[in-house]
Amino acid sequence: MSSVQWETSSLLDFYCTKYKHSAPREGWQQRILNGQIMVDGEVVEKLDRYVRAGNQLTYHRLPWTEPPAPWMLEILYEDDHLLAVNKPSGFQVLPGGLYQQRTVLTQLMWRYTSAADTQTQMQTRSCVPSPVHRLGRGTSGVLLCAKTKVVKSKLSVELAKGASLQVSNVAEKHIVKIYRALVVGIIDIDETFIEEPIGMISYPGVLKGLYAATPEGKPSRSKVVVLQRDLKNNCTLVQVEIFSGRPHQIRIHLAFLGYPLKGDPLYISGGKPDTSHMALLEDFQQGIINQDDGGYLKPINPVPGECGYHLHAHKLMFIHPITEKPLQIVARCPSTLCMPGEECN
Numbered sequence: 051m052s053s054v055q056w057e058t059s060s061l062l063d064f065y066c067t068k069y070k071h072s073a074p075r076e077g078w079q080q081r082i083l084n085g086q087i088m089v090d091g092e093v094v095e096k097l098d099r100y101v102r103a104g105n106q107l108t109y110h111r112l113p114w115t116e117p118p119a120p121w122m123l124e125i126l127y128e129d130d131h132l133l134a135v136n137k138p139s140g141f142q143v144l145p146g147g148l149y150q151q152r153t154v155l156t157q158l159m160w161r162y163t164s165a166a167d168t169q170t171q172m173q174t175r176s177c178v179p180s181p182v183h184r185l186g187r188g189t190s191g192v193l194l195c196a197k198t199k200v201v202k203s204k205l206s207v208e209l210a211k212g213a214s215l216q217v218s219n220v221a222e223k224h225i226v227k228i229y230r231a232l233v234v235g236i237i238d239i240d241e242t243f244i245e246e247p248i249g250m251i252s253y254p255g256v257l258k259g260l261y262a263a264t265p266e267g268k269p270s271r272s273k274v275v276v277l278q279r280d281l282k283n284n285c286t287l288v289q290v291e292i293f294s295g296r297p298h299q300i301r302i303h304l305a306f307l308g309y310p311l312k313g314d315p316l317y318i319s320g321g322k323p324d325t326s327h328m329a330l331l332e333d334f335q336q337g338i339i340n341q342d343d344g345g346y347l348k349p350i351n352p353v354p355g356e357c358g359y360h361l362h363a364h365k366l367m368f369i370h371p372i373t374e375k376p377l378q379i380v381a382r383c384p385s386t387l388c389m390p391g392e393e394c395n
Contacts, residue, residue: 116152120140143185187356189361189362230383261298262317298354
């Protein structure tokens with residue numbers, strides 16, 4: 051529900067201005083004509099209906115069927131304070147876009163709240179494990195969750211230290227994150243560091259832009275170790291440790307190095323998004339509105355949430371925020387990221 055905050059505006063102009071990220075003008079026009087918007091409790095189907103300050107507007111999103119997604123969460127570690135799960139590739143962490151129910155957070159809420167009555171759910175909701183960091187929808191592996199606000203706060207502080215590359219903080223970092231990845235091409239150097247800054251750049255179809263390698267970005271650092279070279283298939287299996295926590299850091303850094311992740315639909319050599327098959331700007335302005343998904347504006351070009359790349363959060367090592375004892379959590383790798391002799395997931 052929204053409240054009009056200026057004196058006079060047409061219903062169409064109001065939504066096109068305030069919620070331009072949700073749909074193009076043609077999309078909001080169709081929603082109004084469909085009778086999906088109410089003004090002060092009454093359905094309005096006139097595009098030129100004027101609204102004024104104080105009017106209550108309600109938008110009814112059409113029902114939609116969420117796309118298929120994995121559902122199994124393997125519990126890797128659990129105590130009274132923490133929960134660590136092995137998130138499968140294709141399983142979104144938080145609700146957003148087309149995924150509102152088929153997410154890790156939603157499943158945790160279902161698991162850890164009682165279905166007996168609403169009051170019980172409200173009482174136990176504070177005990178529902180909450181993810182303290184994110185993994186991309188296409189990334190599998192260790193996802194750490196906190197069961198209390200105190201634990202989440204402490205872990206958030208440690209993760210924030212990981213986002214800083216100041217020398218004075220290096221000794222204080224208690225969280226070590228190690229990943230496995232499969233890249234296109236043969237990396238000759240056995241071990242290397244990548245320190246290319248990562249920041250936001252403009253990108254058609256994504257209102258706020260997306261993250262990429264750019265000199266204007268924030269300091270970022272990754273350590274890459276070659277585990278196996280596959281000359282026949284022209285790919286390299288690597289271990290990556292990240293010392294900063296930029297969004298899509300591993301995908302961007304390996305692409306910047308000239309070895310993008312195998313199957314990555316977005317990032318190519320140089321650490322930038324692939325623009326070779328971009329849709330025309332007028333296509334974005336018109337947008338694609340699908341009645342089957344509730345009128346959600348589908349992106350035309352590849353976006354970070356798309357899957358297909360081979361990346362796995364293999365190990366997480368840190369000091370337990372309550373017991374203060376070292377803790378190592380390991381998620382077995384999928385077969386495409388396993389070394390010979392390793393037990394695969």
